[in-house]
Amino acid sequence: AQSVTQLGSHVSVSEGALVLLRCNYSSSVPPYLFWYVQYPNQGLQLLLKYTTGATLVKGINGFEAEFKKSETSFHLTKPSAHMSDAAEYFCAVSDRGGGSNYKLTFGKGTLLTVNP
């Protein structure tokens, strides 16, 4: 079974500082990889995804992530944090082969706080 590990349940940065949220996956075959953001009492919004091709993926709101097969990682970064980035972030994976209807497996989430 696939699993996703997000290191750090809470990350705090200053406004304008680099944001780095870590995600590692456990799968024998590299899965599809996703980052989602969730604001309080709302659903999930897709930030970016990796399926194939270039391993550096750019998403919305200035976020990007790099797929590193050798490290089984898909860390999320943003060069300069903004107050509006404060939210919960989830890394997720799904099976490439279509097993289980491509269901998503989520990490436990990382709460990002941005200090003025």
Add this chain to the structure above:
Amino acid sequence: GAVVSQHPSRVICKSGTSVKIECRSLDFQATTMFWYRQFPKQSLMLMATSNEGSKATYEQGVEKDKFLINHASLTLSTLTVTSAHPEDSSFYICSARREGYTFGSGTRLTVV
């Protein structure tokens, strides 16, 4: 872009009653719909996967008789929490899949 409408956004019900939550894909036909449950400050827990016209596949530990899922069309899935109890209070989120995943805005269920 793809939009999924989930209603209601909030519902309060009395213990022992049933509550229905709707998840509708507005501008696309979803091949698969997923239902999740999220406890405060925790991740999303997949409850079940449903395909149009077939029975839902429930995750281990999820009571299929308590959480009834109907997927009558390619654009509509419903989750009914039957005989709700306070421990069923939670945030429920649906997701519709076609080429990607689109999430509803969630339903906050409070059972009193």
